Amino acid sequence: MTRKTALLHPDNPHQGSYDLLSxxxxxxxxxPHLIKNPTGQLxxxxxxxxxxxxxxRALLRSFYQIEHWDIxxxxxxxPVPGRTDYLHHAADLLKPLNPKKVQALDIGTGANLIYPIIGSQTFGWSFIASDIDPVSVNTAKTIVDANSVLKGKIKAVLQPDQQSYFRNIVAEADRVHITVCNPPFHSSLEEAQSGTERKWRNLDRSRQKRNGIKVNDANKNPDQKLNFGGQKAELWCKGGELLFLKKMIRESQDFSQQICxxxxLVSKKDNLLPLQKLLTxxxxxxxxxxxMSQGQKISHMLAWSFMDNGAQSIWVSEHQC
Structure with a gap:
């Protein structure tokens, strides 16, 4: 079973095919979930x-020593490989600064807590994991409490203001080396449902081609749930990804000296130019x-700082732990 990996970060351990037997x-x-495709591959x-x-669960246990994980x-x-890729590229931003200990912030961590898990286990980063959904925050806390390797490394917190990203989370005395975010990219429930149906069509077409079956959309069930799920705040928000990130950028200026x-993640390439213009x-x-390669599509990581290289180096040296 081969996955598209052309643009995976060279340090990403999830290269090539999954070793499902291992x-x-x-x-x-x-x-019990292993099956064979028409060519006999698992x-x-x-x-x-x-x-x-x-x-x-298997990937988190095998690569990140997570024994208990549920949502x-x-x-x-x-998808673990794509999220891992993002974090390796994020880590590259910090390498020239050589911080002794990294404090990271995951905005919208979700119930899955995937970025803090991978980041803490791979790079030894400490994480603040924030979310506006109480269920997500409580589930994230349960995951931390259930895995000794995560204790003391991740703090899950509720963001009480749905219009804020850093306020209420980053205190005046806090210093954060890097933030990560996987924003909701749809602008409405209808758009999210349309995206779900499109992904199902792509999955069915891929399956039919592998099986030598003539591609036929008529057999698709529009009521099928997407395999990776997603709640409202995880999949869509008013204005979609573009407005979400514009608001984040504007608020980020207020934290320009606290966050390096x-x-x-930017899912839609067309959103990059207006976001870059706003940052200017x-x-x-x-x-x-x-x-970056995110499964079967190409996504992008947008990174910005209100400090030049010299100011960042000074900032890191002043806030070494």
């Missing part, structure tokens, strides 16, 4: 939420756009 040996609950049914969740039904179950690097108007000193 994963199942470490996480036996994955074994795979899973990526249309099945249960199969995708068990694959995530409520219907909540976002993100701001970053976010906001007088960001550094702006970077990094292309």
């Amino acid at each position: 994963l199942a040996s470490k996480h036996p609950a994955l074994k 795979t899973i049914d990526f249309r099945s939420p249960e199969s995708v969740k068990e694959l995530n 409520p039904e219907g909540y976002l179950c993100p 690097w701001f970053t976010s 108007r906001m007088k960001a000193k550094q702006v970077k756009v990094i292309a």
Whole structure:
């Protein structure tokens, strides 16, 4: 079972095909979900939420020493390789600064807590994991409490103001080296549902081609749930990804001396130019756009800082732990 990996970060451990037999040996609950494709290769049914969740559990156990991980039904179950890729690119931003200890902030961590898990286990970062959804925050706290390797490294907190990103989370005395975010990219429930149906069509077409079946959209069930789920705040917000990130950029200026690097995933390429123009108007000193492979599509990481290289180096040296 081969995944598109052309643009994966060279340090990403999830290169090439999943070794499903190895994963199942470490996480036996994955074994019942293993199936063979027409060529006889092992795979899973990526249309099945249960199969995708068990694959995530297997990956988290095998690569990140996470023994207990679960999310409520219907909540976002993100692809681990793509999220790992984002964090490796984020880590590259900090390498020239060589901080002794990194404090990171995950905006909209979700019930899955995926960025703090990978970031703390791979790079030894400490995380503030914020979300506006109480269920997500409570689930994230449960994951931390259930895994000794996460205790003392991740603090899950509720953002009480749905219009804020850093306020109420980053105190005046706090210093954050880097922020990460996977924003809701749809602008309405209808758009999110349309995106769900489009992904199902793509999954069905891929399956039909692999099986030598003539592609036919008529057999698709429009009521099927997307395999990775997602709640309202995880999938859509008023104004979609573009407005969400414009608001984040404007607020980020108020934290220009407390946060070294701001970053976010940008799913829609057309949103990059208006965001870059806004950052110019906001007088960001550094702006970077990094292309990444996210499953079967190309996404981008947008990174910005209100400090130049010299100011960042001074900032890090003054706030070493």
